Amino acid sequence: MSASRGIFVPGRWPTQGRLYALQLCRADNRAAAGGKRCISLKSLFTPSPPSDAVHGSSTKRHRVLLKPNDLFHPLSKSPIKEMREKGILIQQHGCCATCVEETAKAGKPAATREPHFECPDCGYPTHCSEKHWGEDKSHGKELCGYLREANEDEHDLRSGRTLREFEFPSAQLPEIVVNLSNWDSFLYTRSFTNINSNRAMRHVSKVLTYPVTMGATIHQYSPFTLKNGLTPEGLKSMTALRTTIKEHDLARSEKELVMQQMPLRVFVLGARAEAMLPPHLYLQLAYLLPNSPIHVYFVGPECIPSADEARSTIVVSTRLVLKYHKSFFHDAIWNFAPFDPFTDVFFMFSPGIGHPKARGGWQPTVEKLLETKCAVFATGFHERDMQTDVRALNEDFGDKMDWLLEPRENPFASLKRDFGIRNLREWAISNWGIYGFRGKRYEVQSKQ
Ligand SMILES: [Zn+2]
Ligand SMILES: [Zn+2]
The missing domain is CATH 3.40.50 (Rossmann fold)
Incomplete structure (x- = not known):
């Protein structure tokens, strides 16, 4: 195949980052219109300053931050600033599924404590406590796997590697x-x-x-x-x-x-x-x-x-x-x-x-x-x-x-x-x- 275009290298992240931000904002704005969510996620996807990384000491913009076998990180411990910020946002605005279920069962309006407990398998702050995480059997069945995939995918996109798959x-x-x-x-x-x-x-x-x-x-x-x-x-x-x-x-x-x-x-x-x-x-x-x-x-x-x-x-x-x-x-x-x-x-x-x-x-x-x-x-x-x-x-x-x-x-x-x-x-x-x-x-x- 002859010409190829559009290599997304880390230096071009602003474009891609805003794209992802907008897609998520769309989902968010729509839900916000229904009174469920009202946070702009744009800030999550602006590129990190290179010096932000905790891995390695070089401040060169195009260096690789994460190796392909090192893509999973609990959000709070991620070497990528946006991922840490995302974790904080979820802790501040998210909910604990077990709390919500418990209140619903009791016939009360849905209430939740902040999800400060990070699931060790997907790295997302999913529940208010380890106890509530352990009680939520549905999380492990399907959702945890998808969240783990999302965790690794998002770290991969920000890993600093040249994304050859975008050469079309x-x-x-x-x-x-x-x-x-x-x-x-x-x-x-x-x-x-x-x-x-x-x-x-x-x-x-x-x-x-x-x-x-x-x-x-x-x-x-x-x-x-x-x-x-x-x-x-x-x-x-x-x-x-x-x-x-x-x-x-x-x-x-x-x-x-x-x-x-x-x-x-x-x-x-x-x-x-x-x-x-x-x-x-x-x-x-x-x-x-x-x-x-x-x-x-x-x-x-x-x-x-x-x-x-x-x-x-x-x-x-x-x-x-x-x-x-x-x-x-x-x-x-x-x-x-x-x-x-x-x-x-x-x-x-x-x-x-x-x-x-x-x-x-x-x-x-x-x-x-x-x-x-x-x-x-x-x-x-x-x-x-x-x-x-x-x-x-x-x-x-x-x-x-x-x-x-x-x-x-x-x-x-x-x-x-x-x-x-x-x-x-x-x-x-x-x-x-x-x-x-x-x-x-x-x-x-x-x-x-
Ligand atoms: Zn809870
Ligand atoms: Zn999980």
């Missing part, structure tokens, strides 16, 4: 067809040769879940077919988009035709973390549709262009342009109208449409979306999150919309779990599930 392949050879069944087949057929462990896959899936979920949904070899969740209405919408992609393919050798092409417009609404991904990551979307000019519009009140980037338009390649609009879609709609179901598609990553405090805010946007008659795909953090959104859509807009993709697990979900500071029993997985819908009364007409 460039354009696909035309004779090799990409298999979009799942992560394994995608990474194999796209020649991601530097991913050689489950941990590396987890790291990479966490960022690639955005462009690859988009690409896999639109692509002619999408895993979503009539046998796998796509509805007949969904097929109509995807056929419209794929007709345009086919035209792009046919026109690839004709310079004049290329000049006249309408680009595919991919809108990402409520954009947060996905807007802050390093722009070159979206080349992985472009490589899946190699002959299509693609404009990705990130729209949302919390949409911030990629770190260190002041422009609102970034030309990533001759065929890929990223645009950033910091406003609500329904307020900014005239910047993008008119819409065409043959070229335009919408994505909303874990929007929380059904969350009580967010529901009213999303309604004017969804109303406008349905008017466009373009395909809309949305994701959820887990089954409950997704079903809450789907139920809200059905209740608020059921008679105005058609389902394109029945709610289901997304084969290109992140493989990583993010845990809530307030309750380590709650986790979120970016783009765990996916579903699609569109405004009613749309008919595909053949394009002249």
Whole structure:
């Protein structure tokens, strides 16, 4: 594989760090809206000053702090400052599952002592005391293993090693067809040769879940077919988009035709973390549709262009342009109208449409979306999150919309779990599930 891009070395941590911060903040803000959590985790992921490390004496920025066999550390004793701070935050704002259960059993309102006891197996402050830790049988069954994995993963990302798995392949050879069944087949057929462990896959899936979920949904070899969740209405919408992609393919050798092409417009609404991904990551979307000019519009009140980037338009390649609009879609709609179901598609990553405090805010946007008659795909953090959104859509807009993709697990979900500071029993997985819908009364007409 020829060119590779985007090597994440420790010196580039600010970008990556903010990305992770935002993803966690999203989960947190949403929950905060429901009155459960209200802490910004941004500070957790700003890079440590090099002199902070307790391992070794060198203050050189790029040195390796942790060896691959030395990734597990109880948070309070971690050599990484952010990890120690995370432990303190959990101790201050978290809860002890045994305390909560005991009060619930007694029919009292949930109460908890601060979780000062660190589980020796996962290193997280999980309970108020060793006694309560010992009494919580459910912790050891499943959760402890996931937390241990998260502990090692987070130390690995901050270990100072060069993260070779983030060296991504460039354009696909035309004779090799990409298999979009799942992560394994995608990474194999796209020649991601530097991913050689489950941990590396987890790291990479966490960022690639955005462009690859988009690409896999639109692509002619999408895993979503009539046998796998796509509805007949969904097929109509995807056929419209794929007709345009086919035209792009046919026109690839004709310079004049290329000049006249309408680009595919991919809108990402409520954009947060996905807007802050390093722009070159979206080349992985472009490589899946190699002959299509693609404009990705990130729209949302919390949409911030990629770190260190002041422009609102970034030309990533001759065929890929990223645009950033910091406003609500329904307020900014005239910047993008008119819409065409043959070229335009919408994505909303874990929007929380059904969350009580967010529901009213999303309604004017969804109303406008349905008017466009373009395909809309949305994701959820887990089954409950997704079903809450789907139920809200059905209740608020059921008679105005058609389902394109029945709610289901997304084969290109992140493989990583993010845990809530307030309750380590709650986790979120970016783009765990996916579903699609569109405004009613749309008919595909053949394009002249
Ligand atoms: Zn307790
Ligand atoms: Zn544990």
